[in-house]
Amino acid sequence: MDTLFRYIAMLQLIPRAPQYKATTTLQTLLEEKGFTVNLRSIQRDLERISGHYPLICDQSERPYRWSFDPNFKSTLPAMDTATALTLVLAEEYLKGLLPQIAVDKLSPQFHDARKFLDGLRENGFADWARQVRAIPNGKALLPAAIAPPVWQGISDALLQRQAIEVHYLSRQKKEVKQFTLHPQGLVVRHSVSYLLATVNDYEDIRQFALHRIQQLAPSEAPFRPHPTFSVENYIADGAFGYPLDRQQVQLVARIDPSVAWTLAETPVSEQQQLSDPDEDGWVTLTATVPNDQQTQWWLMGFGARVEVLEPMEWRKAIAEQANNMLAMYSREECQLTGG
Structure with missing residues (x-):
């Protein structure tokens, strides 16, 4: 029974491609959940599980890295009617709020919700997904398009606290500039997503619209945290509300x-x-x-x-x-x- 629980815990830890988790990372995360297992056992477990789930193993470097096929539609845990309807509403609302690349990250869950409702024809629920709409308060502009590598790179840099090198289209000077950014926060305002970051060796927080980032790569510069920065206080001070x-x-x-x-x-x-x-x-x-x-x-x-x-x-x-x-x-x- 412990092995079964470990398998379930491991499946919950593995991300969809292009994201990966190394076996050493999985070992650490499993230990945090109370499972004591060596690297060799984890590797054997993953090889067994891959016979039943579409797992991808990157063997180009050691330790091996694992991910789910990006098109994999998970059915764990089982869907229920209330959750399915909530997800359909959430999808309608988020389409007008978040950039499409962010909404796409949740597409497997939205797909499962619509599929679940479509399968309830005998209960009259099949048409719910087509009868639900979320209307924004006022005129909403279409979210600015963000390149998938940019969204992924920003997400990774924020979570892992890493500096990044960017090529950024300046709105004022209408030219592309290169910066070393130290990400401190992310804010979605109306139809635009903003990275809050310090630049090079400066301490002041600046805003960078994600759709104007043309190139992004990890930086060799050490990350410089801003110890007193708070997104909540930054917004309260009027950075976005004038x-x-x-x-x-x-x-x-x-x-x-x-x-x-x-x-x-x-x-x-x-x-x-x-x-x-x-x-x-x-x-x-x-x-x-x-x-x-x-x-x-x-x-x-x-x-x-x-x-x-x-x-x-x-x-x-x-x-x-x-x-x-x-x-x-x-x-x-x-x-x-x-x-």
């Missing part, structure tokens, strides 16, 4: 009935209050929100259905933006009509 400051503010706004209905069901914050409707049906919203431009842009997206009363700085900024747009469209209207 904050006005670190404080929160009290938002007060008049909102029309349709917006009020939406916010009653999906509040803008945990500290939110909605007044009773006035004689025109409008509601006063009071909420504690971050003092950032993202929230201002969200408010502006409602157009004339929201009137910001406080903070006064927000009201003035939104009014100025509205006046600028009115002036621009009025000018263009005169040009189009010859007035």
Whole structure:
């Protein structure tokens, strides 16, 4: 029985190609799971298992390295209806959030979920996969395409804490530059994935869009960790949210009935209050929100259905933006009509 459990544990540790795990690595990981076994036994186990599972052995160097065939569709553990439906929903949602290369990494699980549902025709579940969709909130751009070697190289560098050499297309100067990067984090924002890294011998964190990395290779330079860096603090400091400051503010706004209905069901914050409707049906919203431009842009997206009363700085900024747009469209209207 112990041998069977060891086989199952070993199968769970072996990645799909092009990733590999050496027999020495498997030995260490098995020991962490409580299995004591020598390298020769592991090699014999893998040779036996490969008669039943599509394992690939790379014998070009020692110790040998093992992986699953990349097209292998695992059925372990067995699927259930709730898990299958959740995976179908997850696939629909992630397609609009993550780069395609990242979604592809989960394609075996998504394939198994759809196959499971398709096999339940007698229970009426076969059409579920075609009846489920995830709709993004607002207009979502297609995720920027990332070369598979780049995604794999970034993943490995982050997990193994290794420096990398990259050829990067600079957006500002529109030319390809070479950098030695020390990866510190990864952030997916809207349709773009960013590597957070220090460059060469500098200490400041910079952002590198993964789709602009044209070449990537491991670096011989020793990895330089950033001991005080935190992705959470980096985002909170406004690197991606364009904050006005670190404080929160009290938002007060008049909102029309349709917006009020939406916010009653999906509040803008945990500290939110909605007044009773006035004689025109409008509601006063009071909420504690971050003092950032993202929230201002969200408010502006409602157009004339929201009137910001406080903070006064927000009201003035939104009014100025509205006046600028009115002036621009009025000018263009005169040009189009010859007035």
